[in-house]
Amino acid sequence: MDRLVYTAMTGARHVMEQQATVANNLSNATTTGFRAQLDTFRAVPVVSEGLQTRAFVVDSTVGADMRAGPIQTTGRALDIAVRDQGWIAVQSADGSEAYTRNGSLKISENGLLQTTSGQTLVGDGGPIAIPPDTTVMVAGDGTVSTISTDFKPGPANVLGRIKLVNPDPKGLVRGDDGLFRQLSGTPAENDPAVRVVDGALEGSNVNPVDSMVNMISLARQFEMQMSLLKNAENNAAKATQILALS
Template sequence: MDRLIYTAMSGAKQILEQQSTTAHNLANVSTTGFRAQMDTFRAVPVVSNGLPTRTFVVDSTIGTDFRAGPIQQTGRTLDLAVQGPGWLAVERADGTEGYTRSGSLKINENGVLQTEGGLNVLADGGPITIPPNVKISFAKDGTISSVDSGNIPGATIEIARLKLVNPDVGNLERSSDGIFVTKDRLPADVDANVGVISGAIEGSNVNVVDAMVNMISLARQFELNMKMLKDADSNAAKADQFLALS
C-alpha cells in the first residue's frame, strides 16, 4: 500500500514544481529574448536495505527551448536582435562572461553600453564606452560606429565591435540571474557568422497557448495524485477492519 503513497505523494509535489516553471515561463512572455524552460518527470527508486520496490517521482529539468522568438521592429537605434543562432556577450555582476539574446540596450551615465538590466555589453576587449555627443549605428557584423552629432557632421569613426558568439547549446546552462553561461565556465569564441539586426528586438519564444494547456494538464494530474492518496488511505482503513475481524 505504501508503494502507491510514495508515488502519489512525490508526484503531487513535483507537479507543483512544474506548475511553478510553467508560471515562470508565462510571466516572461513579454521578456525580450527569453528562452522557455522545459521540465519532465522521471522515476527514482528508493534505495534501502531491502529491495528497491518503491519509487519516487522526480521533476527533472531537461533544458531550455532554444528556438528563436519573433523579431519585432522598433526603429530604436539601441535595439538589436541577433539574427539566427548566436548570442550577445555581457559582463555578469560577478565579473564573469554570460550570454543573452536580450538586445534592448542603453547607455548609462558613464557612457558604458549596457543591457536593459544593467549588464555591460562586451566587445572583444571588454566593456564598450560610447563617446559623448555622438550618434551611433550598428552594422550587421556588430561593428559600432559614431558620427558627431554637432551642426557639422563629422567622419564616421569605428568605436568597437560587439562580441557575438555561438557556442554549442549543449554547453550552455541558465544561471540564477537568467543569463546563460557555458557549463565549463570558459569564455566562448567570437563567431564571425553571427549577425544582428539594428532597430529591432527579439521577443520571448514562450507559446502562451501551449503553456496554458500545460498548466491545465498539470492541474488535472495533481487532482489525480490527490485522489490516489485518498484511495490509499481508504484501502488501508478497510484492511485494518479485515485484520481486526480476523
C-alpha cells in the first residue's frame, strides 16, 4: 500500500503544479509580450530489490515558449514591437540588465524613456533622456529621435539607440519580476540585426483555447491519481479484515 500511495502522491502533486502554471499562463493571455511558461517533468525509476515497475515524478527544468506573439497595430508613437526574434534591454529594479518583449513605453517624470512597468530602457550609452516639449520617434533599428513642438519643425535630433539583443534562448531564464536574464549573469551583446515595428505591440503567445483544454486534461489526470489513492485505502481495509479473520 505504501508504495502505491507515494507513487500516486508524487504524480498528483506535480499535476497540481502544472495546473498552477497553466492558470498563470491563462491569466496573462492579454499581457503584452508575455511568454508562456512551460513545466518539464521526468520519471525516475524506484530502485528496489524487486522489479523496477514503479517511478516517481520529479521536476526537470522550467522553460518558456519562445514563439513570437501576434503584432497588433496601436498607432501610438511610444509603442514598439520586436519583429521575429530579439529582446529589448531594460534596467531591472536591482540595477542589472534584463530583457523584455513589452514595448509599451512612456517618459518618466525625470524624462527617461521607460516601459509602462517602470523599467528604464538601456541605450548604447546608458539611459535615454527625452527633452521636454518634443515628439518622440523610434526607427526600425531602435534609434530614438525627437522633433521640437515649440518652434517650427526642423531636423530630427537623434538621442540614442535602444539596446536590442538576441541571445540564445537556451541561456535565458525568467525572473520573479517577469523579465528574462542570461544564466551567465553577463549582459548580452547588442545585435544590429534585431528590428522593431513602431506604433505596434506584441501580444501574448498564450493560446486560451489550448490552455483550457490542457486544464481539463490535467484535471482528469488528478482524478486518476486520487482514484489510485482511494484504491490503496480500500486494499488496506480489505487486508485488515482478512488478517482479523485469520
